[in-house]
Amino acid sequence: MTAELATWLAATFGRAPGDPAPFERALTHGSQAAANYERLEFLGDRVLGLIMAEWLWQLFPDEPEGQLSKRFNALVTGPVCAGIARELGVRPHLRLGKQARDDGASESDNVLGDVMEALIGAWYLEAGLDAARGFVRAAWGDRVAAGAKAPQHPKSQLQEWAAAHNRRPPDYVVSDRSGPHHAPRFTVTVTIGKLATASATGANKQEAETAAAKALLEQLGG
CATH class of the missing domain: 1.10.1520.10 (Ribonuclease III domain)
Known part of the structure; x- marks a missing residue:
């Protein structure tokens, strides 16, 4: 050492x-x-x-x-x-x-x-x-803040938005995968029917889906 x-x-x-x-x-x-x-x-x-x-x-x-x-x-x-x-x-x-x-x-x-x-x-x-x-x-x-409100996960928030507005559930598709094995990059596109779509990239599928959901919520004002 x-x-x-x-x-x-x-x-x-x-x-x-x-x-x-x-x-x-x-x-x-x-x-x-x-x-x-x-x-x-x-x-x-x-x-x-x-x-x-x-x-x-x-x-x-x-x-x-x-x-x-x-x-x-x-x-x-x-x-x-x-x-x-x-x-x-x-x-x-x-x-x-x-x-x-x-x-x-x-x-x-x-x-x-x-x-x-x-x-x-x-x-x-x-x-x-x-x-x-x-x-x-x-x-x-x-x-880890004792006074903080529990965070709402963007995917759950988007699901709730779609239900509240009588829209189809969000659909997530991996549209691209790049980078070396130890540091891959995933691009995910999320859509709500024909209403709206957004894409985002992350180090794994889950991270990219979360970022895409957040981006779509920002579009929708949710």
């Missing part, structure tokens, strides 16, 4: 890890080595989900499951995880193969979001659930 990485890990997690290997692996892309972040991402995703669900359950004791689910889904998306990775300074420590570097993998929400979850998994293995909980709560911070 380099001195720069050791310093960054100590600053990020509050102390230097006793076993640096999982953290090095959490920062390693599949283009660089077979021992990459994917298994740790699998673990970290579940740890993050448990911590976030517990946190929301505590913060919003009067909200029903549906509202809690809206909050949860808005807080654990790939773009949110990627944004936190950027804030923490993950990018300079990524281990990428040459082609992935050339393709801009260090800017990819897919890669950064996965690495963020892998780092949570590594910290969980290193220090346990309480420490992982403390890290997630500090990293997500004000994103």
